[in-house]
Amino acid sequence: MYGKGILKGLSVTWKRFWDTYLDDISWWVRGKKRYYTTEGVAHRSSKDARGIFTVQYPEEQLIQPEEFRFVPFLVFDGNEENKEVRCTSCGICAKVCPPQCIWIVRTNDPNTGKPVPQPAEFYVDMDICMNCGFCAEYCPFDAIKMDHEFAIASYDRNVYNLEKLLKPASYYAEIRPLNYNKEEEARKAKEAAKAAKAAAATQAA
Amino acid sequence: MEEHKEENKYEGLNLPNYNIPEDIQNVVSITTIDRLYNWGRRWSVWPLMFGLACCAIEMIAAQTARYDMARFGMEVMRPTPRQADMMLVSGTVTKKMLPSIIRLYNQMPEPKYVVAMGACASSGGPFKEGYNVVAGIDKFLPVDVYIPGCPPTPQALIAGMMKLQEKIDKQSIKKVRWYEKGKNDSNYVPMPILGPDLIDVRRNAEYKEAAAKKEGAA
Numbered sequence: 001m002y003g004k005g006i007l008k009g010l011s012v013t014w015k016r017f018w019d020t021y022l023d024d025i026s027w028w029v030r031g032k033k034r035y036y037t038t039e040g041v042a043h044r045s046s047k048d049a050r051g052i053f054t055v056q057y058p059e060e061q062l063i064q065p066e067e068f069r070f071v072p073f074l075v076f077d078g079n080e081e082n083k084e085v086r087c088t089s090c091g092i093c094a095k096v097c098p099p100q101c102i103w104i105v106r107t108n109d110p111n112t113g114k115p116v117p118q119p120a121e122f123y124v125d126m127d128i129c130m131n132c133g134f135c136a137e138y139c140p141f142d143a144i145k146m147d148h149e150f151a152i153a154s155y156d157r158n159v160y161n162l163e164k165l166l167k168p169a170s171y172y173a174e175i176r177p178l179n180y181n182k183e184e185e186a187r188k189a190k191e192a193a194k195a196a197k198a199a200a201a202t203q204a205a
Numbered sequence: 206m207e208e209h210k211e212e213n214k215y216e217g218l219n220l221p222n223y224n225i226p227e228d229i230q231n232v233v234s235i236t237t238i239d240r241l242y243n244w245g246r247r248w249s250v251w252p253l254m255f256g257l258a259c260c261a262i263e264m265i266a267a268q269t270a271r272y273d274m275a276r277f278g279m280e281v282m283r284p285t286p287r288q289a290d291m292m293l294v295s296g297t298v299t300k301k302m303l304p305s306i307i308r309l310y311n312q313m314p315e316p317k318y319v320v321a322m323g324a325c326a327s328s329g330g331p332f333k334e335g336y337n338v339v340a341g342i343d344k345f346l347p348v349d350v351y352i353p354g355c356p357p358t359p360q361a362l363i364a365g366m367m368k369l370q371e372k373i374d375k376q377s378i379k380k381v382r383w384y385e386k387g388k389n390d391s392n393y394v395p396m397p398i399l400g401p402d403l404i405d406v407r408r409n410a411e412y413k414e415a416a417a418k419k420e421g422a423a
Contacts, residue, residue: 054273057363070361071353099324099331127327127341130355153352153365155372157327157343 020051036060066176069133069146071126074165075172083166086143088117093135093144101128102135122165126158142183148175239378246290246316247370253289253309254282258296260323260356267359277366286312291369292346295356297325297332298339300399307394310346315383315391316376318369321348322362324355331355345397 027034034040041060044053055062072093078084094102105121108114135144147167152158173180256264267274274280283289286309298306310319321342324330329340342348349372352365378384383391 052270054270054276056276057272057360058367062360070358099333125328126353127321127351128324128330128333129353130324130331132355150354150358150361151364153350153357153361153368155350155368157351158353 016051018051023051038063064148066178068148069131069136070150071129071131071147071152071160072124072133072135072144072165073147073167074122074162075143075145075169076166077169080168085118085166086141087119087122088141088143089115089119089122090117090140092138092140096134096138098132098134099128099130101125119162122162124160124165126152126160145172145176239376242378243374243376247373248278249281250277250279250291250318250366250369250373251281251283251289252279252291252293253286253313254284255309256295257298257302258323258325260295260326263356263359263362264293264295264322267362272359272363274363274366277363277370279366286310287314289313290316291318291320293320293322294326294342294346294348295322297330298342299337300339301337303339303345303399304396306342307345307396311391311393316381317392318349318372319346320350320352320365320369322352322365323357324353327351327353346394347392 024034027040032039034043035056036059041055042063043049044055045062074085074087076083076085089104089106091104091106094100094104101124103121103123104119107116107118107120109116131146133146136146169180256262266272268280268282279291286292290313292306292310292313294306310317319342321327325332325338326342327348329335329338332338333340339345343351350365350369352361354361357365
């Protein structure tokens with residue numbers, strides 16, 4: 001029979017149409033909000049979703065998994081007034097960056113002329129960055145991490161400087177809690193081992 | 206999520222956010238026409254239907270039911286430049302493709318916008334030093350919005366489109382290039398010349414002769 005496929009397709013659309021309202025009613029009866037809530041978005045993104053599953057972006061957002069990555073940012077400890085930048089300007093991230101979008105200017109001590117483990121300037125060209133996450137992977141100081149923020153479109157080229165790149169460690173802990181806790185534990189264990197070694201050395205002496 | 210909602214608040218048609226002089230505050234002014242004009246334009250930005258690389262896949266995903274760009278009036282992908290308002294350069298622009306893109310841009314009627322989607326279109330991305338890749342479409346076309354990402358997720362693309370809408374909001378019918386007297390009504394971009402071909406096919410016989418001579422000598 002001609003037109004069978006069209007009818008089949010239309011019936012799917014029809015079913016979806018009604019499913020949307022049935023689902024809306026069932027959520028309403030349970031006293032929950034299907035739209036503009038994290039719970040609602042989670043349900044609509046899951047396999048149990050029935051009916052319409054559009055995530056209406058500016059009002060609601062897809063729930064990002066922890067390992068979602070967009071562009072890099074630099075982590076600092078301490079507070080806004082006294083930023084302790086973790087970056088030591090070693091330049092490993094700039095070396096491993098496949099499209100080479102990181103530029104670092106190192107700091108020199110004005111008196112001795114020796115390098116100081118602090119970046120004087122740090123630039124990432126976000127328009128070249130290919131979101132591979134190698135910089136975060138290779139950084140030995142956990143200083144550079146991948147961000148979840150993706151709405152960074154602009155009217156001009158996005159070259160981020162130190163001011164725009166720096167974000168507090170608390171922000172990092174917020175977007176990647178599992179990774180943050182893992183790294184903090186590793187750091188604490190390392191410090192404890194160091195202290196134990198120092199104690200053993202003093203005892204031996 | 207609530208906080209995000211506040212950020213992207215759109216004022217709507219009925220609240221013209223212009224500084225009207227006090228003496229004409231209660232009179233209908235051109236600013237409201239601007240508002241109406243921009244309101245109509247901002248919700249019907251029709252993209253030109255072409256994709257260049259992997260970014261095009263995300264562009265397609267942004268059109269599907271999950272993200273639904275139809276909510277922004279951008280679902281009508283025009284296959285002809287005559288009906289398109291916006292050129293979404295989605296992907297790597299090779300030197301071979303560049304003349305076609307410039308030609309398409311020149312054929313689009315004003316007002317027209319160019320959005321560089323993804324690293325390759327904005328700057329060349331990982332191929333920025335490639336022999337066959339244009340390091341950013343902005344070297345040739347006036348780009349309005351740059352969307353970083355490799356590729357940008359559909360949501361990032363929509364965020365970029367919203368940025369374009371904001372740009373349209375700020376334009377005034379009195380100041381735009383295409384209505385101004387004495388100026389070019391269209392932004393014509395000259396066709397690029399990307400250097401001569403390495404091999405001149407007209408001299409094929411000459412090359413063959415030289416190759417044969419070399420072979421004979423060896």
